[in-house]
Amino acid sequence: MFIPRETIAQAAGHGPVKPMRTRLLQELRHNSPLLGCRFDPSGRYVFAGAQDNSVQRWEIYSGRKTAFTGHRSWVRAFAFAGNTSPTRERGNRAFSADYNGRILFWNADAENPTPVQTIEAHRGWVRALAVSPDGRLLASCGNDNLVKLWNPENGRLVRELAGHEHHVYNVAFHPRGEFLVSADLRGVLKQWNVAQGTQARTMDCSVLFRYDGTFRADHGGIRGMCFSRDGSMLACTGITNVTNAFAGVGNPAVVLFDWKTALRTRVLRPQANFQGTGWGVVIHPTGLVAAAGGGNGGALWFWRTNQDQSFHTVTLPNNARDLDLHKDGNLLGIPFFDGAVRIYDIAPPVL
Amino acid sequence: MKPFYACNSPEHAVSRRHFLAGSIAGLGALGFADMIRASGEIERRNKRVLVVYLAGGVSQLETWDPKPGTNTGGPFQAIPTNVTGVHISELLPHTARHMHRLALIRGLNTNMDDHGGGAYIMMTGRRRNPGESYPHLGAVMSKLLGDENNPLPGYIHITPGSGSGSFNRGDAAFLGPRYASVTLPDGNPPANLTRPNTLSELADAQRNDLRERLNNRFMQTRRSADTEAYTTSYDQAAQVMQRRSIFDLSREPSHLRERYGNHDFGRHCLLARRLLENGVTFAKVSHSNYDTHHENFDFHIEQLGEFDRTFATLLDDLAQRGMLESTLVVVMSEFGRTPTINRNLGRDHWSRAWSIAAAGCGIRGGTVVGRTNDNGTAVVDRQVNGGHLFHTYFRALGLNPTRNHYADGRPIPMADPQANAIQEVLS
Missing domain, CATH: 1.10.287 (Helix Hairpins)
Known part of the structure; x- marks a missing residue:
């Protein structure tokens, strides 16, 4: 069901979380396929990166759209730091990174945004960014097999973390801030001690990787990764069971790790057969896991963490390429191949 | 069109082996005109061809004809080469330093989006029609340029993957199985040497x-x-x-093996160079795979990451050995890939506007011929097809593509009579 714009703000997210009643709340349109999206910390905006090299910002409830231009390639990585209230003088800071190795710094609330700073961060693609819980470090990862830590105030390199042997697909700070996890093409997860820059542990997520001997190519990678808010669980998503890399024949999956033991606890799969890739995953504060993906169409899946099979699937209008959870915990943002960011309400009011 | 030697075909009436043997042994007894003809024949015999076949269909937009900043361009940039004004994809930084040796043909329209049909056009210079069978370029060159006293097969195809070698008699069509290709899977030498x-x-x-x-x-x-x-x-x-030592790559210096790359494609290219150096007329090295309907960009990073450095090394190595000027090197696929990026970040088959590259014997390096429109969906200048390429290869090697083969006495043009050579790329 599509909700008229004027009633969105009143209607959104006022009930208990009920995935079975997920509904489309808002559709925000751009004219180029989208690759990734994130809500800003204030919850006012959703940012998305497009295949036209632009970043688009929408005010969620009004739908007002603003273009952030300055990247020279596709953008899929976002992070935010600074004040969570847009009324304060400094405002939010947004960071976006592209497939040309650059990170751009922005004032997230700017009416006419221009890059505040640009850093040449990596050789090749930057696929993910993360800001530490205290806001003092910005992490990036790239196709140069490196993870880098930056000062988000001035863009200076703080530390370089070397050790991955393949493209690094994702980074995420543990909620307590002491550790950072990076994840690569072959599903090697490395836990880094942030203060010391040393590697603490590794985790095995190779179930999300396969070398396709027929096409002689690697396929996989951790396309989405997140911690639970209490830090007890880490979730990774991507593609598993690949039988034909070049046709994308495989199945989406979410791999859960217990943070205490660093062991894999579950591999979550869609209940119904779906061919494609999981591109984004979130762990809801209630403990539910949601992932979105695409292949032959798009889908949004919900799991309970004590079951391997999804308990609910929302069929999406086309291929989903990321997933983010609004700070209020009741809205999901999904960017699509068709150029739209769609906002889904997973806690619709009880009528 | 199976050749029986009971016929009176010109091919049989004057066998090339006997002609060569006679002409070389009896050079002193020949007249001046004969000597010129004979020396031309010897010169041709010292020419060879290397095809690097990017199997599955490499993307022209990620290689030779980038369109950054357009709706079809993808995420990659174009980088300058060592030839002013010529840019290629950022995925080919090593190759970019050899642009002075390369000719790019950017106006290729083969109009065949099927793997088999596309490969046939690129290998024979003709479209596949029922009841017709034309010899592959390798078979033709094996016949026209080959030294029949050399024990090695004239046409060798090095493929990735395991398996036993094969003798592909169909490649030679009416030329006869002598000129057919021999496949060396994973570059392995023939069994039971x-x-x-x-x-x-x-x-x-x-x-x-x-x-x-x-x-x-x-x-x-x-x-x-x-x-x-x-x-x-x-x-x-x-x-x-x-002569089995030809297949032993450990005889090459370790630094050179390292430059070629510690992967199958690197080893296969090094083997191809050794084969050509030892008298093989036509070597084809397949690099797999580029049929990227899904996640085209990730896969091109991976595959071209192997191709780029190895190919640049190969050109360098051939040049340093003095072989490049007598070796026609062609980088081709069965087709290119769609400018449109599909919902799975892939590109599909696309033959109406794509590119190949050539270097070496008879090729004018640093040239670019043909042009596609701003987003690469159509050729807008100097459109050519597989027939033009075939003529061009002949001319580059000093051969006349308007001559005929003879099958059962019936003349068959060596190259499509409706096409001609792309003169702009010829030196």
Whole structure:
């Protein structure tokens, strides 16, 4: 069901979380396929990166759209730091990174945004960014097999973390801030001690990787990764069971790790057969896991963490390429191949 | 169109082997015009061809004809090359330093989006039609340029993957199986190159002697291209056994092996160079795979990451050995890939506006011929097809593509008479 714009703000997210009643709340349109999206910390905006090299910002409830231009390639990585209230003088800071190795710094609330700073961060693609819980470090990862830590105030390199042997697909700070996890093409997860820059542990997520001997190519990678808010669980998503890399024949999956033991606890799969890739995953504060993906169409899946099979699937209008959870915990943002960011309400009011 | 030597075809009336043998041995007795003809023949014999085949269809937008900043361009940038004004994809930084050796043909429209059909066009210079079968470029060059006294096959195809080698008689069509390709899977030498320990040298010689006598008796009454090829294959095998070190890459300096790359494609290209150096006329190295309907960009990073450095090394190595000017090098696929990026970040088959690259013998390096529109969906200048390419290869090698083959006495043009050479890329 599509909700008229004027009633969105009143209607959104006022009930208990009920995935079975997920509904489309808002559709925000751009004219180029989208690759990734994130809500800003204030919850006012959703940012998305497009295949036209632009970043688009929408005010969620009004739908007002603003273009952030300055990247020279596709953008899929976002992070935010600074004040969570847009009324304060400094405002939010947004960071976006592209497939040309650059990170751009922005004032997230700017009416006419221009890059505040640009850093040449990596050789090749930057696929993910993360800001530490205290806001003092910005992490990036790239196709140069490196993870880098930056000062988000001035863009200076703080530390370089070397050790991955393949493209690094994702980074995420543990909620307590002491550790950072990076994840690569072959599903090697490395836990880094942030203060010391040393590697603490590794985790095995190779179930999300396969070398396709027929096409002689690697396929996989951790396309989405997140911690639970209490830090007890880490979730990774991507593609598993690949039988034909070049046709994308495989199945989406979410791999859960217990943070205490660093062991894999579950591999979550869609209940119904779906061919494609999981591109984004979130762990809801209630403990539910949601992932979105695409292949032959798009889908949004919900799991309970004590079951391997999804308990609910929302069929999406086309291929989903990321997933983010609004700070209020009741809205999901999904960017699509068709150029739209769609906002889904997973806690619709009880009528 | 199977050749029987009972016919009076010109091919048989003056066998090339006998012509060459006679002309070389009796050079002193020839007249001036004959000497010129003979020396031209010898010169042609020292030319060879190397095809690097990017199997599955490499994306022209991620290689030779980038369109950054357009709706079809993808995430990659164009980088300058060492030829002013010529840009190629950022995925080819090493190759970009060899642009002075390369000619890019950016106006290719083969109009065939099927793997088999596209490959046929690129290998034969003609569209596949029912009832027709044309020889592959390798077979043609093996016949026209090959030294028939060389024991190695004239046309060798090095493929990735395991399996046993194969003899692909269909590649030669009416030229006869002698010129067909031999496949070396994973670059492995032909099996059983060494005499088994259980077979003594004397027993081996006696067996071969018996085989030769039986063959000779059979061929007195039943000689055909097939029987000759069969006999020749034994002779070749025996001689290849004596030259098996050609396949031993450990004989190359370690630093050179390192430059070629510690992966299959690197090893296969190095093997191709050794084969060409030792008299093989036509080597084709397939690099797999580029059929990227899904996640085209990730896969092109991976595959071209292997291709780029190896190919640049190959050009350097050939040049340093003085072989490049006599070796036509062509980088091709069966087609390109769609400018449109599909919902799975892939590109599909696209043959209406794509590119190839060539270097070496007869090629004017640093040239770009043909142009596509802003987002690469159509050729807007100097459109060519597979027939034009075939003519161009002939001319680059100093051969006349308007001559005929003869099958059962019937003349068959060596290259499509409706096409002609792309003169702009010829030196």
